[in-house]
Amino acid sequence: xxxxxxxxxxxxxxxxxxxxxxxxxxxxxCQKCTSGCPVAAMADVKPxxxxxxxxxxxxxxxxxxxxxxxxxxxxxCATRCPQKVSVAAINDGLRRLSVQAKSPSKxxxxxxxxxxxxxxxxxxxxxxxxxxxxxxxxxMRLFEDMGKLPMMLWKGKMPxxxxxxPGREEREKMFDRATEVKGGKQ
Amino acid sequence: MTYAFFPxxxxxxxxxxxxxxxxxVSKALGLALPEIPGWTCCGSTxxxxxxxxxxxxxxxxxxxxxxxxxxxxxxxxxxxxxKTANYEIANDAQMxxxxxxxxxxxxxxxxxxxxxxxxxxxxxxxxxxxxxVKKPLKGLKVVTYYGCxxxxxxxxxxxxxxxxxxxxxxxxxxxxxxxxxxxxxxxCCGAGYSITDVTIVKRLTREILAMAKAAGADCIATACxxxxxxxxxxxxxxxxxAGETFNLPVFYFTQLLGLAFGISRKDLGLRxxxxxxxKLLADRGISV
Numbered sequence: 143x144x145x146x147x148x149x150x151x152x153x154x155x156x157x158x159x160x161x162x163x164x165x166x167x168x169x170x171x172c173q174k175c176t177s178g179c180p181v182a183a184m185a186d187v188k189p190x191x192x193x194x195x196x197x198x199x200x201x202x203x204x205x206x207x208x209x210x211x212x213x214x215x216x217x218x219c220a221t222r223c224p225q226k227v228s229v230a231a232i233n234d235g236l237r238r239l240s241v242q243a244k245s246p247s248k249x250x251x252x253x254x255x256x257x258x259x260x261x262x263x264x265x266x267x268x269x270x271x272x273x274x275x276x277x278x279x280x281x282m283r284l285f286e287d288m289g290k291l292p293m294m295l296w297k298g299k300m301p302x303x304x305x306x307x308p309g310r311e312e313r314e315k316m317f318d319r320a321t322e323v324k325g326g327k328q
Numbered sequence: 329m330t331y332a333f334f335p336x337x338x339x340x341x342x343x344x345x346x347x348x349x350x351x352x353v354s355k356a357l358g359l360a361l362p363e364i365p366g367w368t369c370c371g372s373t374x375x376x377x378x379x380x381x382x383x384x385x386x387x388x389x390x391x392x393x394x395x396x397x398x399x400x401x402x403x404x405x406x407x408x409x410x411k412t413a414n415y416e417i418a419n420d421a422q423m424x425x426x427x428x429x430x431x432x433x434x435x436x437x438x439x440x441x442x443x444x445x446x447x448x449x450x451x452x453x454x455x456x457x458x459x460x461v462k463k464p465l466k467g468l469k470v471v472t473y474y475g476c477x478x479x480x481x482x483x484x485x486x487x488x489x490x491x492x493x494x495x496x497x498x499x500x501x502x503x504x505x506x507x508x509x510x511x512x513x514x515x516c517c518g519a520g521y522s523i524t525d526v527t528i529v530k531r532l533t534r535e536i537l538a539m540a541k542a543a544g545a546d547c548i549a550t551a552c553x554x555x556x557x558x559x560x561x562x563x564x565x566x567x568x569x570a571g572e573t574f575n576l577p578v579f580y581f582t583q584l585l586g587l588a589f590g591i592s593r594k595d596l597g598l599r600x601x602x603x604x605x606x607k608l609l610a611d612r613g614i615s616v
Contacts, residue, residue: 268337
């Protein structure tokens, strides 16, 4: 997928529609999504505005929006929408496009996601201690939450070693096949 | 009754007490929960934010490994990912074909997936639960907290009423607890942002804890590792940021059920709770 070819606004709208499978044009702008959204109060772009901006093809503002990485995927918007437009699904699509386009984002979430997916590929199961350590190293947030570590170890909440799932080689091949299948579709 | 159990990664780590209490309670009710052989991570939030196809493939691989047996899940996030995979595969022929190519086997999206609460409320039933109770949770005022992903979106999870679920209420009422009405049953706790953006979690959990307190609750019952972690492990920080005191123990519903069944604190992993329930349980005369 080459985003450079999608600068004409209508293309961006179809691209998001394709990525999210959301019924974008059904939105009535009733704002029920925004009323129930747990993070709307702190958001730079509110849920109902996201839908309208996608319709208008405002690619750059959307892909750089902080809201993409503040949305908790709680599905309240999707549940309450009278037109069944899932802003949660639209946000997932926008996140993927934002990472592909290397859009400026100060959020640590994309780095976390990349570490997480890499661990699933290699180990099959998540070791939470390892995940935290890699994330802190990658983002240099070394001291955040460090005070919790002794308590978590004491409470048995952070085993330093957890078994990986068997079948790493087959799993890595499966991840590669997923990339191939996606490539073929687009 | 036997189910193919999908524990998920958290139950082997931060939520090992959920795993322990699940095993103990299931045993007391005669449920067998053998794990899905070679189960792997459901992909969680990271997968659906990164790669749509993989977010369906990862759960599908586990559902194929369950070989048609009904799958039991404890984690609300895993439950949501497995159910979403089923929904997408069953309703989108192109997705079904792509998943078959990647997983190496055609899967129809029809394997039944149940959360532990559904199994207890519907398959086991209140009569059998009440019969297993040895020490009713008399006088314990509980608010039930379901979080987001058990009931939303309803067309995917088909769990219970999305705005006012009652399965956990029924189960804990059968164990003798007093269930209080409150409006925050399905509000969001901030979930995975616990690691990446704690300000969101503190803000959202503050609302939930303050409302539980205002409702007059002694404690909160949860059915999801991340809900429990955010409300319990981060409660002190949230108190500090808000300048309020909550001091609300946050149990897994299986731990409360286990206490009513007379199962030992050790087998229920009560020591792992960060906000200590000791005084509350002693005050209510519930100690094992």
